[in-house]
Amino acid sequence: MPLRTVVVRKGFYGPLMTQTQKILVTGATGTVGRQVVAELLARGHAVRALTRDVSRAAFPAGVEAVQGDLADPGTLVPALEGVTGLHLITFGGAFFAPLETGPRLLELARAAGVRRVTVLHGGGPSPLEDAVRADDGVDWTVLKPVEFMSNALEWAPGIVASDEVREPFVSRLSAMVHEGDIGAVAAVALTEEGHGGREYVLTGPELLTVGDKVAAISAARGRETALVELTEEEAVAQWRAAGQPEDVIAFLIEVYGNTPEAGRTVVGTVEQVTGRPARTFSQWAAEHADAFTAPAASAAE
Structure with missing residues (x-):
């Protein structure tokens, strides 16, 4: 299905609630996948969550856990039975390798009666996303x-231990998005009409510096957090000491030192698709305040 560029207006899409549908969510234990599952449940839909090991997975009540591996499409045949929507990720396996199985996965999905597919962009070109974009048998988003x-949870150990965040390029801007809003947009696209052949850039409602984020975390935890600006050399040394691979360090230097325009431009897609404003970082920080707070000392101490 070819990509369509459209002007999106608030209220353009259908009602929040739709007839109950059964959706298969892959990557269901991941940061975004968990949110897709939660949002679908909140909207009253039946959710099937794919995992490579059902015995180790923990999902909310009402979720049907099914075993399968995106790298082995045949294992998804039972999981696809009766499903109308499919959420995909672009990597799989223990080493998060790019998936080459897109064409077969989509063939099986179409045969099972899947009508809508969402794919979470992995930050660059991927064979699976290319396969989804080329498929004209499903409404893909x-x-x-x-x-x-x-x-920001990466800062939690340093904040808990020493009340500080140590970062380079502290004036860099980010339009960072709440992972729950990604899940909400996915849920709408998987269950409502009007999203086929579209690419949705998802951001939060504001531009933030590192200092803005630290201030929001300080307010949420009720305790001041210091921001220590590192030079590029100091940051590289810190990342190496933490065991980061050299290619990851190079990526961080590039994206933090020269943030792409898309990463520092606020767009209104979340509200346009879901009908509710994108959540702020202050809201996110309040939801996760416990992660940045040292456990209370026991009475015996």
Whole structure:
């Protein structure tokens, strides 16, 4: 199905609630997948969550856990039975390798009666996303979120231990998005008409510096958090000490030192698709305040 460029207006899409549908969510234990599952449940839909090991997965009540592996499409045949929507990720396996199985997965999905497919963009070209975009047998939607708000959880150990965040390029701007809003957009695209052949860039409602994020976390935890600006050399040393691979370090230097325009431009897609405003980082910080707070000392101490 060819990509369509459209002007989206608030209220353009259908009602919030739709007839109950059964949706298969892959990557269901991941940061975004968990949110897709939660949003579908909240909207009253039946959710099937794919995992490579059912015995180790924990999902909310009402979710049907099914075993399968995107790298082995045949294992999804039982999971696709009776499904109308399919949420896909672009990597799989223990080493998160790019999936080459897109054409076969889509063939099986069409045969099972799947009508709508969402795919979470992985940050660059991928064979699976290419296969989805080329398929004219389903209504597909590509989700392209910018930086996740949950990335701030990487600061939690330093904040808990020493009340500080140590970062380079502290004036960089980010339109970071709440992972729950990614899940909400996915849920709408999987269950409502009007989203086929579209690519949705997803951001939060505001541009934030590193200092803005630290201030929001300080307010949420009720305790001041210091921001220590690192030079590029100091940051590289810190990342190496933490065990980051050299290619990841190079990526961080590039994206933090020269953030792409899309990552620092606010767009209104979340509200346009879901009918509700995108959540702020202050809201996210309040939801996760416990992660940035040291456990209370026991009475015996």
